[in-house]
Amino acid sequence: MSKRRWPAKDEPPCWPMHGMNGVFQLHMTSCTFRGGSWFNKVTLRRSRSFLMLKCAPICARACKSVRPHFLVFVSFLMLGTASATNTSSGFYGVVVNGVTQAGFALLVFDAQWRPSMARQDFLNLGFSKSIPHIMQDGMALVPLDGNEGMVVRVDAKRLLVSLEVEPEWYGFTRMNLNAPQVGKPLPAAPGALLNYSVQASRSGNASVAMNSTQVLSLFGSAGLLQLTTAMKTTESRQATLNPVVEKKFTRLGTTFWRDDPENLTTLSVGDDVLQAGTGVPSVRYGGVSWQSNFRLNPSFSTLETPTLFDAARLPSTLEFFLNDRRVGSPVTVAPGPFEISGLPTVGVNGMVKVLIRDALNNERVVVVPYLQTPSLYRQGLHGFSYTAGWLRPDLDRYETPFLASAHRWGLSRRVTLDAGAALSTHQSSVGAGATVALFGLAIGNVNLAFSRSPSNAGQKLGASVQWQDSRSSMGASYSHASSAFELLGDVWKARNRPRDDMRFFAARALGSELGSVSISWGRLADWSGKSRSISSVGWTKSFGVTNVSLSAVRSLDGTLLQFMLNIPLERGAFLSTSMNKQGRGSAIRTDYATPGVTDKGVAWRGGIELNNAVTTSERSRFFAGIDMRSDGGEHGLDWVSSPNGASWRARTAGSLGLLAGHRFYGPPIHGGFALVSTGDAPDIPIYRWNLPVAVSDSKGMALVTTLNPYQKNLLAIKPEEVPMQYRVASNEITAVPRGRGGVLVDFSIVRERPAVLVLASPDGQSLPIGARVHVLSSGETASVGLRGEAYLQNLPAKTEVEVRVKQKICRLAIDSPLTTDPQPRLGPFICDLREAP
DSSP, X not given: OOOOOOOOTTSOOEEEEEETTEEEEEEOOSSOOTTOOSSOXXXXXXXXXXXXXXXXXXXHHHHHTSOHHHHHHHHHHHHTTGGGGSOOOEEEEEEETTEEOSSOEEEEEOTTOOEEEEHHHHHHTTOOSOOOOEEETTEEEEEOTTOTTEEEEEETTTTXXXXXXXXXXXXXXXXXXXXXXXXXXXXXXXXXEEEEEEEEEEETTSEEEEEEEEEEEEEETTEEEEEEEEEEXXXXXXXXXXXXXXXXXXXXXXXXXXXXXXXXXXXXXXXXXXXXXTTBOOOEEEEEEEEEOGGGSTTOOSSOOOEEEEEESSOEEEEEEETTEEEEEEEEEOXXXXXXXXXXXXXXXXXXXXXXXXXXXXXXXXXXXXXXXXXXXXXTOEEEEEEEEEEEEETTEEEEEEEEEEEEEEOSSSEEEEEEEEEESSOEEEEEEEEEEOSTTEEEEEEEEEEEOSSOXXXXXXXXXXXXXXXXXXXXXXXXXXXXXXXXTOOOOGGGSEEEEEEEEEEEEEETTTEEEEEEEEEEEETTSOEEEEEEEXXXXXXXXXXXXXXXXXXTTEEEEEEEEEEEOGGGOXXXXXXXXXXXXXXEEEEEEOOOOSSSEEEEEEEEEEEOTTTOSOOEEEEEEEEEEETTEEEEEEEEEETTEEEEEEEEEEEEEEETTEEEEESOOOSEEEEEEOTTOOSOEEEETTEEEEEOOTTSEEEEEEEOTTBOEEEEOOGGGSOTTEEOSOSEEEEOOOSSSEEEEEOOOEEOOOEEEEEEOTTSOBOOTTXXXXXXTTOOEEEOOGGGEEEESSOOSEEEEEEEEXXXXXXXXXXXXXXXXXSOEEEEEEOOOEEOO
């Protein structure tokens, strides 16, 4: 309550009255208050009489101490509720759309009894709609009558105002349910990373071959430079006592990348693969490319995700249902219009049911159909690529300079356009296409491309349609190309180029009792008159956890019949059996495997294969394998035994790196990673989102290779797992690595070396209490206590301390040996105090 003021001689008394908008003064006079009051004229006269009766016998200072709320309360007791019979200005309770609001608001009525509300009270109700206010006696008021979308009812007896407003009176709410925690990447520390893979194999007594690939990456704030190489070594021991060794080294590519996460683009210089588009093929090249890269933002989706557009008059809770089952967590929205994107989905298309329950438990259901396919871009999205360079038909040869560009536009929620063009010294091509969401759940595509070469001009036309719901799917496509149609880098002769390509597929789920069936057919013809056809039919059914499938494939090689049986076992292991028959030949194979290794551990597998003599001379084969993963990398060994001899293959893969001056090694790294430092403390577990991912080594370093690029990754240590002699500066750090490179995460754990120094003067007496001890290397200070003892929290192994007693000082060299004592007692040290210089 604000400070009370005693009125002047000719001034009526006043007291502060509190409302939503702060302090408001009621002048108790014989006339009605200008802005209105709870009291009518009779009320005010009686209140003033009551005040005069109480205050006349006492002095003004004593009357000043009477609390105003008590006086108002007594006035109400004397007058009852007679003052509420007429509509008058004052403080009213507020009800919005049937829900009582906290506090109360000031209402002022004009001569025509039209209500206005104090502007601050109006804003406190959460309304965002702008209503011009008026000024009255220095107070901003918002008229309540005559506003579209608002109905006002005033109950003078209950001092209550009810407002019925439309959702448009509130602010707009926008929410994305599946957006991950995107963060700004941490500063890119300079570093280097070498991913390697080495493989040795031998088949019978023929030869021993070794293959290796190396990917060297140099990264920093400027971007990433990557060099990829391969080496092959063959050692032959046939028909000679001296082995013949053949070596071949190949440079697979050299590329520099620079990502722009803000604009979702990537600039590349060097060897790469051309981004395919309508009229633009996917070929190897060396040059410069600038293109869209939506993967730089993990929360960004090119798909037209299902979105709910609705409005609520009250705070509401949303629940989501797929196939009549609730999925995800409920979401709360404020009153007003809202947009909820990223609704949960299953499959390519379907319907999401959203149950909306408001604060008064009123419920309604909204159905949102969805259609998600990579063929359609969301509305307004534009993807592009611009490339200039030379074709690379072979790894060691560049030729034919060219320019190429490809684009995709999300024209609307149901239409996506494609366009592309390529130009070289020997050929040019241009193409355009459109993907359209047709009737129901059908999606159609049509594309047309033209090419021109020194010999002739050609064209290609294609069209496709596909349809899919929760139980069925089918599709068909057809394309026709002229004999002269030629794209960039095309080496086909005219008579061998494709002419007609026709395909069809259909699948149907028949229910849990009957399983599902599928059929497909395709035919490819070239300009030489040759054609190839292939067709298949299949059936699949699950019997509990066991899955059974039958299929038949017919091609130029004959008809292949196949039966497969998959049986999951305990602890993630599985057993599978397959039988194949083609013509007079048949084969049966059985495999057993333990779960694959995703972290540290070992997995193994084994099996047997039996064949008849028609298809192969090897009637039986036995095979086995083992996979291992450790801090040092990934390793594996495969072995096959047959009547013709045994063969084996051994492999290992890992990484070596340097980041911010720290060396590290580990398994192969293909994404974002972090090098974590636990400072002076070794063997400290590291957690990512509360799951253990690594343990620091004897030097306090740990490599975490499971980070999501451009997302927030919470790395943490648990203070209770850190020994007491260490001090933890921070136990949680959010790491946001880039897509190509790593970050250094330092928890700055420092080992404390507490010690008690015993200080004495040359005569053997303890230094006086209060003397100051200053560690010169660390800056730590302490006071001398009883018996000349000074406690230091962190005393270096070798340092100098300065002791000051008034105007005298001395310096001591301290050598603190390592000890298991958590608080060693050192000394006594003789301090020869001298006058300070």
